[in-house]
Amino acid sequence: MNRVLIIYGAAPCNADDYTEARRLVGDADVAGVGLDTSLVRVPFKWIVTLHPIEAEEIRLRRNNGDLGAITIVAHELTDENGEAYDVDVFAPYVPPSGSSALLGVFHGLRMGYRKIILCGCPLMGKNERGVEYSSFRKGFEGHYDEIAGWVKSMSGWTRDFLGAPSEAWIDAE
Numbered sequence: 001m002n003r004v005l006i007i008y009g010a011a012p013c014n015a016d017d018y019t020e021a022r023r024l025v026g027d028a029d030v031a032g033v034g035l036d037t038s039l040v041r042v043p044f045k046w047i048v049t050l051h052p053i054e055a056e057e058i059r060l061r062r063n064n065g066d067l068g069a070i071t072i073v074a075h076e077l078t079d080e081n082g083e084a085y086d087v088d089v090f091a092p093y094v095p096p097s098g099s100s101a102l103l104g105v106f107h108g109l110r111m112g113y114r115k116i117i118l119c120g121c122p123l124m125g126k127n128e129r130g131v132e133y134s135s136f137r138k139g140f141e142g143h144y145d146e147i148a149g150w151v152k153s154m155s156g157w158t159r160d161f162l163g164a165p166s167e168a169w170i171d172a173e
Helices: 014-025 052-064 099-111 133-142 156-162 167-171
Strands: 004-008 029-033 046-049 071-074 115-119 151-153
Touching: 004 014, 004 099, 014 115, 014 167, 029 099, 046 052, 046 099, 052 071, 071 099, 099 115, 099 133, 133 156, 151 156
Parallel strands: 004 029, 004 115, 029 046, 046 071, 115 151
Antiparallel strands: none
């Protein structure tokens, strides 16, 4: 396990954010966020999703793209009928929602990471379903005391709210 975890989100700035974060930290573990990152050619440790119904599709995309095995982390193990989702790790949902990115942060903290960098998670604009990403800000605001100091962001509102990573922050114990 590396000291730093990068959470690779689905916003259009993700590749630029990731390149800059890797330049800053060097080697890091990486987690993807949701179905939108399932075909990204990055060696994810896991993909986290608030939509466990997408787990099978995430796994198929990774396997068909010859991108290696993936661990899928979700906040539900079964649907309303008791049918199991194709997930590997249960990570409890802690309201209010901060999108799958915040679920990834909490899972990373449970795994022992103390330096987490959000890439492609600016919480600005709309997703493909027309949902305003700003609606997820309340999750980060509501859990600020739990994540402050441990989590930084490369772009957008989350960078303004949590701060940008620096070499001093990365090197600090």
